[in-house]
Amino acid sequence: MLGRSKPEPKADVFTEGSSMKSVSAGATFRLIVSFMLAVILAFLTVEGWRTWRDYRSAFASARDSVTNLARATAQHAEDAIRQVDVLTTALAERVEGDGLQSLDAARIHKLLVQQSKIMPQLHGLFIYGPDGQWIVTDKEVTPDPANNADRDYFQYHRTHTDRNVRIGDVVRSRSTQDLIIPISRRLNNPDGSFAGVLLGTIKVSYFVDYYGDFKIDDKGALVLATRDGTILVRRPFIASVVGQSLANSEIYKRYLPNSDEGIAEVKAVVDDTERLYGYRALTTYPLVVEAGLSRESIIAPWRRDLIKTGLVLFFLMAVFTVFGLIVLSQLRQRMVMSRELRRAHQSMREMALTDSLTGLGNRRRLDNALPHEIRLAQRQGSPLSLIMIDVDYFKRYNDRYGHAGGDDCLSAVGGAIQQAVKRPGDLAVRYGGEEFTVLLPNTDSAGAAQVAEDILRAIRSLNIEHSEHPLGKVTASAGIATQLPGIEDVTPASLLKSADACLYAAKQSGRNRWYATDDAHLLT
Incomplete structure (x- = not known):
């Protein structure tokens, strides 16, 4: 529409104050919720960090334990075998020096018995001839037949010339039926030919007893095995496990090829x-x-502590949450009451600023809005128009149709004015009696004139009977005052006075028309 642009929303001191209170209450509610969540998150973060620290500490302690256990059992096995190795080396030199043919069996037997008593790991000491026949041993009784040519270690030394000690797989002793680990070496004749085997055997029970002294969990394990993976001793001891192979285990496949010692978490x-x-x-x-x-023994104490901590934390969080919910409930109730009070206040304010007969704003609303719109127009450099409207010959209408009829007429006129005012920022009020005012922000005189024409046409279109009117129906007259940009001395009183003067001019010009400054219009 010519000369009319969308106005800025009108400021409302009471509405802004209520909004600020609402925002403040909402912000307080959100702040409390945020604080509760932050405290709960802090609890969870601290306990989560502590739990993770304890978990890592449990495994760090377990790594130290298994490292020390491995070092201790390795040193024990090395010492036990070295003693047998040194002993058999000395015996081999003596036997080879004397020669098996001239060997003093009785004297060597006493020596072997003496050495067996000194070394607790020893099961027995044996000297075999080139045919596997027992020549001398620390045992008092020689079994029948006393021949070990079928043993793996004997066959190995008969076909291999190396003089190093050989650690064989676990076998069952023919003299005592005990499980033993054979520690053997080759005996040579002066010409280097095979002269027999010198054997020292270590009791498997010696290692089992030693491993049993360690305080490890029921599912823990201590293992002594050959480099190719054959199990010699294992705790817990199960006879059927001895001799099984670990060659396909993760430690033998992945770890030992890269390092002779280390730590690995694997499945047995x-x-x-x-x-x-x-x-x-x-x-x-x-x-x-x-x-x-076992992994279970490592994490079991940690899990128990975690459960205890979790229960305590859950209890504390539950108490804190219940307390927080109570506070939030109280705050919510206060917010609801505050909202209801604001609504009641707003409703009362609306009632105080609304004309009960027409539903339009009343004069107080105009008095509140007009100074603000004048300042806003001056600040933005925009025009501001004011239309004053008066129902023609309304006193005659009241006298003819009574006050009830007059009220019905004014209500209908108010509705027509409201329909003609299109923009949300425009303000239509009942100024008093049969007078109405329309405030048009960002509207020049041409735009205001168009609105005035629409209003007067809408009132005539009501076709309200008025027998005391020359036209026979209700009409109205209007006066238009416009504040132009750049004029700083305009006041609410001067703008109203100017519009009222134009209304008077329209009345004097014959009614049923609008007037602005020196221009009058009759709507047909």
Whole structure:
């Protein structure tokens, strides 16, 4: 529409104050909720960090334990075998020096018995001839037949010329039926030919007893095995496990090829138990020890502590949450009451600023809005128009149709004015009696004139009977005053006075028309 642009929303001191209170209450509610969430998050973060620290500490302690266990068992095995190695070396030199043919069996027997008593790990000491026949031993009784030519270690030394000590797989003793680990070496004649075998055997029970002294969990394991993976001793001891191979275990496949000692968390091939292993290869002999603690035993204390901590934390969080909910409930109730009070206040304010007969604003609303719109127009450099409207010959209408009829007429006129005022920022009020005012922000005189024409046409279109009117129906007259940009001395009183003067001019010009400054219009 010509000369009319969308106005800025009108400022409302009471509405802004209520909004600020509402925002403040809402911000307080959100602040409390945020604080509760922050405290709960802080609890969870601190306890989560502590739990993770304890978890890592448990495994760090377990790594130290399995490392020490592996080192201790490796040193024990090395010492036990070295003693037998040194003993058999000395005996081999003596036997080869004397020659098997001239060997003093009785004297050597006493020597072997003496050495067996000194070394607790020894099961027995034996000297075999080139045919496997027992020549001398520390035993008092020789079994029948006394021939070990079928033993693996004997066959090995008969076909291999190396003089190093050989650690064989576990076998059952023919003299005592005990499980033993054979430690053997080759005996040579002066010409280097095979002269027999010198054997020292270590009791498997010696290692089992030693491993049993360690305080490890029921699912823990201590293992002594050959470098190729054959199990010699294992705790817990199960006879059927001895001799099984660990060659396909993760430690033998992945770890030992890269390092002779270390730590690995793997699943055991013997019983499928997940353990943290410390492993170590002996430096002198082709043996490997493994010391394992079950994963369950490592995390069980940590899990129990976690459950206890979780229950305490849950209780504290529950108490804190209940307390917070109570506070939030109280705050919510206050917010609801505050909102209801604001609504009641707003409703009362609206009632105070609304004309009860027409539903339009009243004079107080105009008095509140007009100074603000004048300042806004001056600040923005925009025009501001004011239309004053008066129902023609309304006193005659009241006298003819009564006050009830007059009220109905004014109500209908108010509705027509409201329909003609299109923009949300425009303000239509009942100024008093049969007078109405329309405030048009960002509207010049041409735009205001168009609105005035629409209003007067809408009133005529009501076709309200008025027998005391020359036209026979209700009409109205209007006066238009416009504040132009750049004029700083305009006041609410001067703008109203100017519009009222134009209204008077329209009345004097014959009514049923609008007037602005020196221009009058009759709508047909």
